[in-house]
Amino acid sequence: MSAGAPAPAAGLGHALDLSSTQPIPFARLVRVELRKSYDTRAGFWLLLSIGLLVLAAEVIALAVTTVQDEAMQFGDFVGTAAFLTSFLLPVLGIMVLTSEWSQRTAMVTFALDPRRPLVIAAKALVGVILTLATVAVSIAIGAVCNLLYGAIEGHTDWTFGFPDFVAFTITQVLAMLGGFALAALFLNTAAAIVVYFVYKWVLPGLFAVGAGLIGWFSDLRPWIDFQVAQEAIWDWSGSGRDWAQLVISGFVWLGVPLVWGIWRVLRAEVK
Amino acid sequence: MITVEGLTRKYGSFTAVDDVSFVCQPGRVTGFLGPNGAGKTTTMRVMVGLTPPTAGRVTIGGHLYNDIPNPGRHVGVLLDASAQHAGRTGREILELGARTMGLPSTRIDEMLELVSLTPAESKRRLRNYSLGMKQRLGIAHALLGDPSVLILDEPANGLDPAGIRWMRGLLKGYAERGGTVLLSSHLLNEVELIADEMILIGHGRIVAQGDKKTLLAGATHTAATLVTALDNEALAAALSARGLTVAPAGEGLRVDAEPVEVGRTAAENSIVLVDLRAAEGALEDLFLELTSDTQREEVA
Amino acid sequence: MTTIPASGLGHTLDLTSTTPTPFGRLVRVELRKTWDTLAGFWLLLSTAALTALVMVIQLAVGITQDDVELTYNSFLTSTNFSIAVLLPIIGIMLLTSEWSQRTAMVTFSLEPRRPLVIAAKLVVGLSLAVTAVVIALLLATLCNALYGALSDDPTVWNASVSHTSAFVLLQVIGMLTGFAFATLFLNTPAAIVLYMVYSFVLPGLFELGAQLMDWFDKIRPWIDFNFAQGPLVDATMTGKDWAYFAVSGFIWLAVPLTFGLWRVLRAEVK
Numbered sequence: 001m002s003a004g005a006p007a008p009a010a011g012l013g014h015a016l017d018l019s020s021t022q023p024i025p026f027a028r029l030v031r032v033e034l035r036k037s038y039d040t041r042a043g044f045w046l047l048l049s050i051g052l053l054v055l056a057a058e059v060i061a062l063a064v065t066t067v068q069d070e071a072m073q074f075g076d077f078v079g080t081a082a083f084l085t086s087f088l089l090p091v092l093g094i095m096v097l098t099s100e101w102s103q104r105t106a107m108v109t110f111a112l113d114p115r116r117p118l119v120i121a122a123k124a125l126v127g128v129i130l131t132l133a134t135v136a137v138s139i140a141i142g143a144v145c146n147l148l149y150g151a152i153e154g155h156t157d158w159t160f161g162f163p164d165f166v167a168f169t170i171t172q173v174l175a176m177l178g179g180f181a182l183a184a185l186f187l188n189t190a191a192a193i194v195v196y197f198v199y200k201w202v203l204p205g206l207f208a209v210g211a212g213l214i215g216w217f218s219d220l221r222p223w224i225d226f227q228v229a230q231e232a233i234w235d236w237s238g239s240g241r242d243w244a245q246l247v248i249s250g251f252v253w254l255g256v257p258l259v260w261g262i263w264r265v266l267r268a269e270v271k
Numbered sequence: 272m273i274t275v276e277g278l279t280r281k282y283g284s285f286t287a288v289d290d291v292s293f294v295c296q297p298g299r300v301t302g303f304l305g306p307n308g309a310g311k312t313t314t315m316r317v318m319v320g321l322t323p324p325t326a327g328r329v330t331i332g333g334h335l336y337n338d339i340p341n342p343g344r345h346v347g348v349l350l351d352a353s354a355q356h357a358g359r360t361g362r363e364i365l366e367l368g369a370r371t372m373g374l375p376s377t378r379i380d381e382m383l384e385l386v387s388l389t390p391a392e393s394k395r396r397l398r399n400y401s402l403g404m405k406q407r408l409g410i411a412h413a414l415l416g417d418p419s420v421l422i423l424d425e426p427a428n429g430l431d432p433a434g435i436r437w438m439r440g441l442l443k444g445y446a447e448r449g450g451t452v453l454l455s456s457h458l459l460n461e462v463e464l465i466a467d468e469m470i471l472i473g474h475g476r477i478v479a480q481g482d483k484k485t486l487l488a489g490a491t492h493t494a495a496t497l498v499t500a501l502d503n504e505a506l507a508a509a510l511s512a513r514g515l516t517v518a519p520a521g522e523g524l525r526v527d528a529e530p531v532e533v534g535r536t537a538a539e540n541s542i543v544l545v546d547l548r549a550a551e552g553a554l555e556d557l558f559l560e561l562t563s564d565t566q567r568e569e570v571a
Numbered sequence: 572m573t574t575i576p577a578s579g580l581g582h583t584l585d586l587t588s589t590t591p592t593p594f595g596r597l598v599r600v601e602l603r604k605t606w607d608t609l610a611g612f613w614l615l616l617s618t619a620a621l622t623a624l625v626m627v628i629q630l631a632v633g634i635t636q637d638d639v640e641l642t643y644n645s646f647l648t649s650t651n652f653s654i655a656v657l658l659p660i661i662g663i664m665l666l667t668s669e670w671s672q673r674t675a676m677v678t679f680s681l682e683p684r685r686p687l688v689i690a691a692k693l694v695v696g697l698s699l700a701v702t703a704v705v706i707a708l709l710l711a712t713l714c715n716a717l718y719g720a721l722s723d724d725p726t727v728w729n730a731s732v733s734h735t736s737a738f739v740l741l742q743v744i745g746m747l748t749g750f751a752f753a754t755l756f757l758n759t760p761a762a763i764v765l766y767m768v769y770s771f772v773l774p775g776l777f778e779l780g781a782q783l784m785d786w787f788d789k790i791r792p793w794i795d796f797n798f799a800q801g802p803l804v805d806a807t808m809t810g811k812d813w814a815y816f817a818v819s820g821f822i823w824l825a826v827p828l829t830f831g832l833w834r835v836l837r838a839e840v841k
Contacts, residue, residue: 015272015332015333015334016331016332016333016334016339016345016419016420018334018339018340018345021339021340021341021344021345022340022341023340023341024340024341024371024372024373025373028370028371028373029371031370032367032370032371035366035367035370036367039359039363039367040356040358040359041358042358042758042760042761064780064783064784067784068783068784070783084772087764087767087768087772088764091760091764094760095760099356102671103354103355103356103357103358104351104353104354104355105354105355105356107321107350107351107354108354108355108368108412109371110320110321111319111320111321111342111343111348111350112342112343112368112371112372113341113342113371114319114320114336114337114339114342115337188610189759189760190610190660190664190759190760190763191610191613193760193763193764193767194656194657194660194763197656197763197767197771198656200771201767201771202652202656205652206625206628206652210628210632213632213636213638213639214632214635214636267323269316269321269322269323270321270322398841399841
């Protein structure tokens, strides 16, 4: 310290007075993170292409089924959209998290709020909100398509019960969270996407082959194959064993990477 | 006030910061000076909780950074102006910061005006910003929450001369109003003009600290003078006759003596002087000397 | 300048003794770029590791289960789960990493003849594909030999020139498709997602469409590149299959590659 420095007035400027500063409310964090998901071109196009894909899928389904006079239900339209969004929602879950790392904005984000678990939680919640929005859009477009189908074909079938709706919502959220968990583990967009697609398409094939060939693996498989276990959600009437398998396999594919990844984010030096 | 106590950060066997302690006083601009890779950035990253220290700690106004609620309202941070999403517009980047801190949008316009970014420029994406524009945006982001402490890593990097002068005025005024400013640089001239207090770091260790006078007083430093005469040869001969060391420098001479002695010699020999001044760069010599074993280049 | 330069000297660049960068050197540099970063290194390593892992699992199953009979070709086919998935990703990242890391600026200022740089990257991609094939063949040979030694089943060496060349062709196509998607998007996540959708989602949609609509069933072979590659896997290509292959390949490989390259060559590099 320099000898020439004037002695500062006691108590003034030395200590920060924090008494009037409120911690950043969680809701505000969520709003900011939500904004980040669409304010870049990459994010905007991802969201827009999810929407357009839903629209295209249901319109094509409508066109094909009316031309071919196939029987369609409300649930079939929504299911078509769900099939497609289940590919892109995980990518959304991944990019919500990894874009902070690839663009190095994590430095700024964590400097503005060092409570990293809250920031990560806000991001996960944004993923859930966007998934719910996708579900709402799918159902709305599905309803319009079903109405048009009725107008053209002369009969409508509104079979899409509450259990279906709940199952649809839950599986979509789980798909998004699956991407989010891998993103937390790798903190790298490309790696997380590749591994997610391997998990989604390559692994079921390997599981099926393994289960078909090896007796003990066939017994083990339901406990570690999360994608098969999710069928319990659709059936709704699953046994306690089915639900147990869902929980265990979910723990393996969601819980472990998420916990490990978040532990890493909390300790990581942010560069 | 920033207090660094016994801070050490190791990466494996490499020690980036080695037992560093110093204090940045409110109302003063503290310059953090050292060659590339001396540990300035690591120290600043530990300050704002982005890098966990191996030993020691840093408090800002008596608190650990991570314990400050809504820290953007108390501490303004600029570590790397390029560490922003290249696809966002400058305005959007400030918008996100303002929303996180809970500030009204009017604050964004104030800040843009303060750092002289035009509305048109603020609507361009960061990808299309020059380094200087990114730096201005980064300073705007740091000042957004009207903090009482500023931590800026190489803020003058990429600014044009007018920009550097502007920043100097901005930070001086900020300190005069009671703010604490810590800024790092590897350019001595830059810090010399702006900082009230200087911390010299090399190889992760503090090699000297104090204000300019204190630093120079502590150094073994010989006076030097730059002089130009109508007849340089005659002056050189006269000075040599007095036993002074003379060397040609540019259009004139460099003499290892106080200017007054050179002037007296010229007057006694009736030599007309065109230019006479004390050689600057005493601080630079000191800086190079103190950090000589940490410099990448041999100092001649 | 303090001295007057001799006339004609120093005013113009003397280029007579500078030769253009040889293509071979560009290829060597581009090859080095594929593994000198952490991401690239892990991608190559995990491709090799996954290939070995899948084969070893297959070998273990074959040895322990009596009702499973493996041949040389079945070991080779298992690379559908490893090389076939990751080689296109290598093709994508060969190109997009220059853009995402902004190194294209440096690369194109050192060698402004962009077509040559892109060609060098393609050559690197092709040599990596060939290397992957060689590794796969070696591993399959090794696994099949071990299988013969350790299980009661007879060792079947059903390798043939047509099978092997079809295998090479398939891997090269996979790499090229990834490369083509990369030139189109110049963005890693977008290219990977689209490639994954193309190779996993699209075949299902084509199948669905073909079952629902007769006219679609007829044009499908001409537009479904994955479908057209089917006979190639079994090495049972007929004249008509080659026609399907050429037309659908034109749609999915040549068109995006041409459009993408045109874009890369004209783009302002940021």
